[in-house]
Amino acid sequence: MGATVGHAPRKSSRPVTGLRQAPDPPDDDLAARFRDGDEQALREAYDRYGRAVLHLAGSTLANRSDAEDVTQATFVAAWLGRETFDPAKGSLLGWLLGIGRRKVIDRLRASARESRVVETVRQLPDPAPAGPNPDTVVDRLVVADELARLPEDQRRMLELAFFDDLTHQQISTVTGVPLGTVKSHIRRGMQSLKRRWEVDGAAPGPRAAGLSGTR
Amino acid sequence: MQHLDHERLVFLALGESEADNGESTHLDTCEPCRHEIATLRHVAGLGAGTQDLRDLPDPPEHVWQGIVAEIRAAEELPSIAEQRRATSAVERAAPPVEVLTGGPSSTAGVKKGPFLARVPRWAATVGTAVAAAVLGVVGTLAVLNVTGTGPEPEPQREVLASAPLSAYGSTPPEANGEARVFDNGRLHLHVANLPDVSGYYEVWLINPGTMEMFSVGVLGGADDELLPLPPNVDLEAYSVVDVSAEAYDNNTAHSGDSLLRGTLTG
Numbered sequence: 001m002g003a004t005v006g007h008a009p010r011k012s013s014r015p016v017t018g019l020r021q022a023p024d025p026p027d028d029d030l031a032a033r034f035r036d037g038d039e040q041a042l043r044e045a046y047d048r049y050g051r052a053v054l055h056l057a058g059s060t061l062a063n064r065s066d067a068e069d070v071t072q073a074t075f076v077a078a079w080l081g082r083e084t085f086d087p088a089k090g091s092l093l094g095w096l097l098g099i100g101r102r103k104v105i106d107r108l109r110a111s112a113r114e115s116r117v118v119e120t121v122r123q124l125p126d127p128a129p130a131g132p133n134p135d136t137v138v139d140r141l142v143v144a145d146e147l148a149r150l151p152e153d154q155r156r157m158l159e160l161a162f163f164d165d166l167t168h169q170q171i172s173t174v175t176g177v178p179l180g181t182v183k184s185h186i187r188r189g190m191q192s193l194k195r196r197w198e199v200d201g202a203a204p205g206p207r208a209a210g211l212s213g214t215r
Numbered sequence: 216m217q218h219l220d221h222e223r224l225v226f227l228a229l230g231e232s233e234a235d236n237g238e239s240t241h242l243d244t245c246e247p248c249r250h251e252i253a254t255l256r257h258v259a260g261l262g263a264g265t266q267d268l269r270d271l272p273d274p275p276e277h278v279w280q281g282i283v284a285e286i287r288a289a290e291e292l293p294s295i296a297e298q299r300r301a302t303s304a305v306e307r308a309a310p311p312v313e314v315l316t317g318g319p320s321s322t323a324g325v326k327k328g329p330f331l332a333r334v335p336r337w338a339a340t341v342g343t344a345v346a347a348a349v350l351g352v353v354g355t356l357a358v359l360n361v362t363g364t365g366p367e368p369e370p371q372r373e374v375l376a377s378a379p380l381s382a383y384g385s386t387p388p389e390a391n392g393e394a395r396v397f398d399n400g401r402l403h404l405h406v407a408n409l410p411d412v413s414g415y416y417e418v419w420l421i422n423p424g425t426m427e428m429f430s431v432g433v434l435g436g437a438d439d440e441l442l443p444l445p446p447n448v449d450l451e452a453y454s455v456v457d458v459s460a461e462a463y464d465n466n467t468a469h470s471g472d473s474l475l476r477g478t479l480t481g
Contacts, residue, residue, distance in 0.1 A: 051271035073385035144265035
């Protein structure tokens with residue numbers, strides 16, 4: 001009966017984010033080597049997470065070259081401050097995004113100051129383009145990374161639920177996996193996403209969503 | 216009352232099923248279960264927003280080149296923040312002293328990869344040559360066409376040493392400046408394109424060997440400033456001019472946020 005249902009199985013077996021590199025050693029190995037000053041680890045971290053940092057900066061800053069500057073400054077600051085990175089407190093990606101987030105907020109503030117000056121001069125209302133909240137972008141990137149790391153079955157079920165908006169019954173029908181198994185994959189996958197978000201997300205931490213304490 | 220099954224919480228959060236009467240009653244009174252559902256729902260919303268993160272574009276190559284260049288430059292001189300960490304590390308664990316002494320040994324233990332292999336010190340050589348050329352051509356120069364706000368007009372002065380200042384760390388690269396030490400013991404600073412800061416700019420002389428430093432003064436609103444140096448200052452030792460961003464925070468130490476740096480030669 002599965003074959004007669006309208007939903008053709010999607011070709012969704014590709015890793016879900018560009019954050020994942022094919023055969024990668026465990027992330028904690030990279031994090032530890034990064035912290036120890038292994039320059040090869042800097043290049044690997046950049047290859048793996050440079051896109052995520054650039055996405056954070058690019059989606060929150062209007063100016064492309066600002067976004068590239070922030071990406072560059074993030075990796076420089078991370079490398080020079082690598083001793084302060086504590087792998088026990090979160091992932092390397094989460095840490096990099098935290099640095100990038102602070103730099104983005106600094107830029108946003110600086111340009112807000114500039115536009116206030118402009119506004120005063122021109123007596124015009126400030127139509128500042130409200131880009132997405134940096135915290136939300138960080139959170140999405142962290143969840144995307146975790147989704148890409150989930151066991152294949154869990155990831156596939158969650159993608160069908162998130163992206164294709166299928167009910168669990170529909171997922172079971174489309175994939176031929178028993179409903180109970182679908183539910184269990186989804187439950188465990190959700191649990192992992194939630195845990196990762198609590199560790200590495202921007203919003204749930206003690207610094208909350210406010211802009212204070214970034215300098 | 217017993218909490219709801221975690222599986223039920225997940226499915227309620229995903230809208231997969233409706234809470235029955237008993238569950239609704241429990242949720243009305245149970246903050247932890249409500250919070251868990253809200254969190255799971257939020258995470259699911261984030262998950263649904265990740266679809267367009269599948270194929271993020273690579274950063275352009277010049278970003279990586281910029282990272283390498285900046286890191287090389289920073290390793291020529293240990294950053295103040297690094298120095299501070301090293302100091303506190305000494306206080307904690309007394310590691311070998313060469314950690315503190317800057318120069319090549321400051322990066323001892325760092326495994327050099329192919330792309331960050333140490334460059335020859337051509338930069339320093341070029342800097343010296345430029346400074347010498349400046350000295351040769353200028354020799355003496357009219358100081359500062361001071362525009363009202365500055366100190367008293369100076370007669371022609373000999374330049375004992377000078378340093379081009381360039382953007383340091385994450386400072387926008389267009390920031391730059393120049394420092395000159397005159398034979399009357401004044402330090403002339405010219406700065407341009409400094410990034411906006413909420414506090415003020417402070418000028419420091421740093422001994423790159425020990426990372427000891429002292430404050431020379433603050434910059435006013437103009438692009439040029441003339442600051443007195445202590446008469447007995449050893450410019451051979453305190454050879455690095457540093458302009459930092461400081462906050463009004465009742466902390467007189469260097470903030471660690473260096474905007475410009477340069478090394479005095481001449």
